Amino acid sequence: MAYSRFQKKPVRKALASFTAALTALAPLAANAQGISLLRDAEIEQYLEDYSYPIFEAAGLHPESIEILIVNDSSMNAFAGGRYMGINTGMITFVESPNELEAVIAHEAGHLKANHTTRGQEAASNAGVPMLLGLVLAAGAIAAGAPDAGVGLLGLGQTVGTANYLKYSRSQESTADQLSITFLDEVGHSSKGALDLWGRVRNYQIVTGQRLNPYLLTHPLANTRLNALKTRTESSPYFDRKNSPEEMHRLHLIQAKIKGFLEDPNTVLRDYPLSDQSEPAHYARSVAYYRYSDIDKALKEVRTLTEAHPENPYYTELEGQILFEYGRTDEAIDPHRKSVELAPNNALFRINLGRALLANGSPAHLRQAEAELKRATALERDNSFAWFELARVYGAQGNEALANLATAESKFHAGDKAAANQFARRAMGMGIARSTPEWRQAADIILATQPAEGAPPLPSGVEDSEPKPLPQPEETSKTPDVPDPVIVDGGAD
Numbered sequence: 001m002a003y004s005r006f007q008k009k010p011v012r013k014a015l016a017s018f019t020a021a022l023t024a025l026a027p028l029a030a031n032a033q034g035i036s037l038l039r040d041a042e043i044e045q046y047l048e049d050y051s052y053p054i055f056e057a058a059g060l061h062p063e064s065i066e067i068l069i070v071n072d073s074s075m076n077a078f079a080g081g082r083y084m085g086i087n088t089g090m091i092t093f094v095e096s097p098n099e100l101e102a103v104i105a106h107e108a109g110h111l112k113a114n115h116t117t118r119g120q121e122a123a124s125n126a127g128v129p130m131l132l133g134l135v136l137a138a139g140a141i142a143a144g145a146p147d148a149g150v151g152l153l154g155l156g157q158t159v160g161t162a163n164y165l166k167y168s169r170s171q172e173s174t175a176d177q178l179s180i181t182f183l184d185e186v187g188h189s190s191k192g193a194l195d196l197w198g199r200v201r202n203y204q205i206v207t208g209q210r211l212n213p214y215l216l217t218h219p220l221a222n223t224r225l226n227a228l229k230t231r232t233e234s235s236p237y238f239d240r241k242n243s244p245e246e247m248h249r250l251h252l253i254q255a256k257i258k259g260f261l262e263d264p265n266t267v268l269r270d271y272p273l274s275d276q277s278e279p280a281h282y283a284r285s286v287a288y289y290r291y292s293d294i295d296k297a298l299k300e301v302r303t304l305t306e307a308h309p310e311n312p313y314y315t316e317l318e319g320q321i322l323f324e325y326g327r328t329d330e331a332i333d334p335h336r337k338s339v340e341l342a343p344n345n346a347l348f349r350i351n352l353g354r355a356l357l358a359n360g361s362p363a364h365l366r367q368a369e370a371e372l373k374r375a376t377a378l379e380r381d382n383s384f385a386w387f388e389l390a391r392v393y394g395a396q397g398n399e400a401l402a403n404l405a406t407a408e409s410k411f412h413a414g415d416k417a418a419a420n421q422f423a424r425r426a427m428g429m430g431i432a433r434s435t436p437e438w439r440q441a442a443d444i445i446l447a448t449q450p451a452e453g454a455p456p457l458p459s460g461v462e463d464s465e466p467k468p469l470p471q472p473e474e475t476s477k478t479p480d481v482p483d484p485v486i487v488d489g490g491a492d
């Protein structure tokens with residue numbers, strides 16, 4: 001199985017937080033809008049593999065765009081500023097990678113055409129960085145399909161003028177046409193757009209929806225389908241189909257999402273024991289894991305690891321199952337194997353670091369420190385990696401570095417006051433002024449110093465000519481309005 005045509009980004013710009021069940025669809029954060037984001041190494045890599053060629057064709061810099069996985073069962077996606085979000089419901093709704101490519105290309109069209117202003121008017125003032133404030137407790141695991149969604153990002157409650165809606169529909173048509181251009185550029189079929197919107201149109205017909213198209217932010221599926229048909233069918237790549245390997249990889253991703261987010265009974269019904277396919281083993285291993293039937297979960301996942309020892313995601317899942325059910329020493333080897341197979345993945349290194357930390361021996365603590373320091377180098381803004389590193393330093397009795405790592409964790413989680421406090425505390429514990437650690441603490445203090453009522457700077461900090469830390473983003477470029485909009489919440 002091939003995993004990546006592109007290297008992972010060295011640093012994720014938007015997401016600084018982490019929850020346990022790290023690379024297995026644990027909800028990362030949720031704000032008042034009801035948005036829930038996920039971190040999953042496999043799905044992130046999958047989306048990047050299909051998105052990056054399209055971004056390059058669009059003249060966008062792939063490294064500058066943050067792809068967000070939204071924990072929502074509706075068939076939806078959005079783009080704006082430098083963010084692209086794709087719902088889990090969209091990933092499970094599509095029937096081919098080509099359909100998902102059509103969605104990605106459409107969203108890239110919004111980014112290329114700079115349609116962010118639409119989101120400025122329509123979306124809530126709370127942007128993606130606000131999602132960083134609610135970090136779930138370490139040790140939490142994904143459990144059940146949440147009810148929260150992205151409904152409050154819809155235009156219906158915030159914009160009421162027909163002229164604005166007309167402009168929005170025009171942008172949707174522009175993004176559709178651009179998507180065909182981008183797919184032609186990479187030599188892929190745009191037929192997925194016709195297939196996708198054809199099914200949506202059938203849904204609207206079967207459910208008897210009678211909608212006024214002028215009250216929608218997106219064209220009705222039938223209108224959209226007709227607009228796409230002529231140009232799509234004239235593409236020289238129209239008849240190009242996804243390979244069996246590409247279809248198989250999508251089915252694995254879909255099985256994983258369903259395993260973690262759907263009711264386990266439903267998963268076991270949809271993937272019965274009579275189904276001995278790779279996706280079925282994947283889905284059942286997660287369903288049994290969530291059922292707390294660890295023996296069956298391990299049996300299913302080890303069927304996969306034995307048949308596909310080169311797959312880092314299977315070994316990671318085995319390690320996660322063992323770790324979450326208290327068999328932390330046994331979890332070390334599979335997590336170490338996942339790191340060996342994918343050494344540049346920060347999430348895998350955090351998982352290994354956590355397992356080593358749980359062992360607690362001096363040798364394992366030194367290894368945990370090395371893994372977590374590597375993880376923070378790969379994802380500088382991952383607040384949970386810094387939090388776990390602080391725990392390692394604390395277990396080693398190094399209070400100064402424990403406070404410094406905690407300051408980094410608080411800073412990247414957006415808690416400037418706490419970051420300032422912990423950085424001062426670290427500096428007061430004897431960190432030598434000439435060291436990189438002293439400079440690190442000074443930078444945090446200067447970056448988080450309030451304009452008024454701030455305590456005086458520690459001696460020497462005001463003269464240190466700092467290199468300012470990258471601030472947690474407080475941009476007005478909120479993600480654009482989700483599309484396509486499916487009435488009644490889309491897929492259940």
